[in-house]
Amino acid sequence: xxxxxxxxxxxxxxxxxxxxxxxxxxxxxxxxxxxxxxxxxxxxxxxxxxxxxxxxxxxxxxxxxxxxxxxxxxxxxxxxxxxxxxxxxxxxxxxxxxxxxxxxxxxxxxxxxxxxxxxx
Numbered sequence: 001x002x003x004x005x006x007x008x009x010x011x012x013x014x015x016x017x018x019x020x021x022x023x024x025x026x027x028x029x030x031x032x033x034x035x036x037x038x039x040x041x042x043x044x045x046x047x048x049x050x051x052x053x054x055x056x057x058x059x060x061x062x063x064x065x066x067x068x069x070x071x072x073x074x075x076x077x078x079x080x081x082x083x084x085x086x087x088x089x090x091x092x093x094x095x096x097x098x099x100x101x102x103x104x105x106x107x108x109x110x111x112x113x114x115x116x117x118x119x120x
Contacts, residue, residue, distance in 0.1 A: 065090040
């Protein structure tokens with residue numbers, strides 16, 4: 001498993017594995033959670049952009065994903081892949097946004113047109 005170089009508050013350099021970062025994030029360490037997000041930011045952006053096709057909306061999706069992931073980090077199972085887990089969250093958010101943007105509002109023509117005698 002790859003290790004990430006970080007500087008602790010005491011400016012002591014240490015290497016933390018992804019598993020260690022997840023463990024600390026699950027205990028409420030927002031800094032470790034942020035490091036996990038930074039590790040996959042390019043990957044997450046590519047997923048988000050595939051749904052939105054623009055930078056601003058992609059960033060919004062990633063922001064929403066990050067928030068939901070932070071709220072649910074305790075649900076990430078031990079020894080699970082953070083990348084896969086957060087990707088699933090982002091894909092679900094992306095699909096919801098895509099469907100919301102492309103929703104077609106259907107109207108019942110029988111209800112919207114008053115009855116009139118029409119001769120053709």
